[in-house]
Amino acid sequence: LKTILEPETAAEWEWVRLCQKGDREAFAALVDLHKSWIHAHLYRWVQQRELAEDMTQEVFLRAFARIKKFRGEAKFSTWLFQIALNMARDHWRSAERRKSDPRSMEEGELADTATPSAETQLGEGQSRRRVFGALQGLPEIYRETLMLRYYSELSLDEICQIQGQGLSNVKMRIARGLGHLRKKMEEQKDES
Amino acid sequence: MNPEELKTLRALLGEDFSLKEIEEMAQQDPGLLSSASVLSEALRIPKAGTPPLSPNFTAKLLGALPMRSPWLRGWEGLFNWKSLSWVGAAAAFFGLAYLGYQLIQAPEPPIAQVQEQKLQKVHFRTHPAQAQSVSVAGDFNQWVPWPLTKQADGSFAGEWEIPEGSYAYSYLLDGNRWVPDEARGNTIEDGFGKKNTLLNL
Numbered sequence: 001l002k003t004i005l006e007p008e009t010a011a012e013w014e015w016v017r018l019c020q021k022g023d024r025e026a027f028a029a030l031v032d033l034h035k036s037w038i039h040a041h042l043y044r045w046v047q048q049r050e051l052a053e054d055m056t057q058e059v060f061l062r063a064f065a066r067i068k069k070f071r072g073e074a075k076f077s078t079w080l081f082q083i084a085l086n087m088a089r090d091h092w093r094s095a096e097r098r099k100s101d102p103r104s105m106e107e108g109e110l111a112d113t114a115t116p117s118a119e120t121q122l123g124e125g126q127s128r129r130r131v132f133g134a135l136q137g138l139p140e141i142y143r144e145t146l147m148l149r150y151y152s153e154l155s156l157d158e159i160c161q162i163q164g165q166g167l168s169n170v171k172m173r174i175a176r177g178l179g180h181l182r183k184k185m186e187e188q189k190d191e192s
Numbered sequence: 193m194n195p196e197e198l199k200t201l202r203a204l205l206g207e208d209f210s211l212k213e214i215e216e217m218a219q220q221d222p223g224l225l226s227s228a229s230v231l232s233e234a235l236r237i238p239k240a241g242t243p244p245l246s247p248n249f250t251a252k253l254l255g256a257l258p259m260r261s262p263w264l265r266g267w268e269g270l271f272n273w274k275s276l277s278w279v280g281a282a283a284a285f286f287g288l289a290y291l292g293y294q295l296i297q298a299p300e301p302p303i304a305q306v307q308e309q310k311l312q313k314v315h316f317r318t319h320p321a322q323a324q325s326v327s328v329a330g331d332f333n334q335w336v337p338w339p340l341t342k343q344a345d346g347s348f349a350g351e352w353e354i355p356e357g358s359y360a361y362s363y364l365l366d367g368n369r370w371v372p373d374e375a376r377g378n379t380i381e382d383g384f385g386k387k388n389t390l391l392n393l
Contacts, residue, residue, distance in 0.1 A: 024254060031250050040242040049243050056245065057253050064257060097289055131235060139336045141367075150235040156208045165368055168385045171213065172370070174205070176335045179221045182231060183334075 016076055020068050027067075031060050034077065038084050044151040045088045047132055055091070059084045078161070085144075085162065092143060095136060134184035142177030149174055193218055197225055204232040297339060311353040312393045316340060316363075318373060319347035323365040330361025330391065337364045360388040 012033065018026035038059055043052035062083050070079055135143055148154045148162065159170050193201075193215055201214050201224070209217075218225045246252070316328045318340070326348035327337030332355070340348035340363075360380060362370045372379045373389040382388045 024257065027257075028250055028254055031253055035245060035249060039245050043242045053245055053249070057249070057256065060253055061256060093289060094285070097292060131231075146235075163368075169368065169370065171209065172382065172386075175213075175217045175220075178204070178231065179224060180334065182221075182223055182227045185227075185231075 012076060013072075016067070016070065016072075019064070020070070027064055030063075030076075034080055035060070038080060041081070041152050042084055042088065045147055046091055047128070051091075055084070055087050059087060062087075081162065088147075089140075089144065092136065092140070130185060130188060131181070134181055134188060137184050138177060138180050142173055142180050145170060145173040146177045146181065193225075200228045200232070201225060204228045204235075310356050312356055313351060314354050314391070314393065315349065315351045316373070317347055317349040318363050318375065319345075320363070320365055320371070323348070323369075325366055327364045327367075328361060329364055330388070331359040332357070332361065332391075337367075354391075354393060356393045359391045359393075361391055362386075362388050 012030070015026040015029045015033075019030060035056060039052060039056040042055045042059070043049065046052050046055065059080065063080055066083075070076070074082075135146060138146070145159060145163070148159050149156075154162070156167060156170055159165070160167055163170065165173075197218070198211065198214065201218060202209070205214060205217075224231075318326060320326060326340045326342075328340060328350065329335045329337040338350060338352065340350040343349055360382070362372055362382075364370055370386055372387045376389050376391065378390045378392075379387040380390050
């Protein structure tokens with residue numbers, strides 16, 4: 001995955017500047033540059049193909065609507081990532097309210113990235129569902145930090161930057177989050 | 193901790209964690225070590241891949257853009273009925289979500305502990321120099337913050353019944369700063385360079 005700390009190119013800055021003047025071709029260039037990695041993060045966070053694509057579209061629509069307010073204090077990619085993360089936070093919260101059962105997720109969604117063996121595919125699909133379901137039930141601060149660390153593969157420095165937290169706080173969230181995750185998975189196991 | 197166990201936990205946590213931190217974690221949560229290989233494997237699975245976006249994604253997106261410039265659309269969008277209905281629906285949703293959150297946050301000691309252990313009323317009070325919100329989190333609530341109520345004198349306070357036992361805890365200021373309870377003293381290292389307060393009931 002693209003790291004949010006990667007520097008922009010001069011061309012990207014130019015596209016942002018043109019886009020702020022309403023240039024749609026420049027916006028299309030920015031979309032083409034960033035759509036894949038934004039979509040990859042969103043897919044890992046929500047694990048549903050169509051929803052991830054819809055959310056990716058919404059990220060760019062929001063970015064286009066707000067790009068005049070982008071002053072360049074943060075990197076453009078970090079700014080986009082924050083929009084995507086805010087959308088994911090809303091999604092996680094609403095999913096939490098609905099208390100959606102991860103077992104109701106479509107099998108195709110869970111198996112479509114698995115490895116060749118059918119047995120492995122089934123086993124991995126179940127593990128994914130179990131871990132993802134357990135993550136949905138964690139308190140927000142721990143869920144998000146674990147998602148960023150393990151699903152988005154961000155470094156601790158990147159998580160500090162995105163969450164505005166110190167390194168020790170982020171480490172603590174990971175440590176406690178893993179403890180919560182383990183207990184949640186044990187609870188699920190007992191229930192089944 | 194033997195080298196094999198250390199290797200398993202390192203695989204889960206990554207090189208960013210020092211050996212000392214990993215050992216501290218294993219001591220604080222012995223179950224983590226036994227399940228580290230399972231978690232490590234399961235958390236690695238989502239990295240397998242991402243389905244591709246639709247081939248016409250960018251074209252569809254450009255078609256969905258407003259015809260007018262974005263800043264004009266922003267102002268106009270605020271006043272069309274469709275946006276207002278969305279804003280209304282979103283406000284209602286988050287209002288209800290907030291109420292639900294407040295209900296969920298109501299502190300309740302686990303039933304099993306209530307039956308087995310004697311409860312003690314514990315009063316938490318702190319007066320931080322600069323904080324808009326304060327919560328308390330510790331072993332007694334699995335480190336899920338309980339919000340304290342702001343008092344007329346600017347301090348924050350809350351009272352809960354907690355089963356007898358020994359607990360580490362800290363105050364969480366504005367959702368991002370952990371500080372020990374200076375009034376109670378008796379601090380211990382948390383293994384991450386900060387201190388928690390020890391509460392013995």
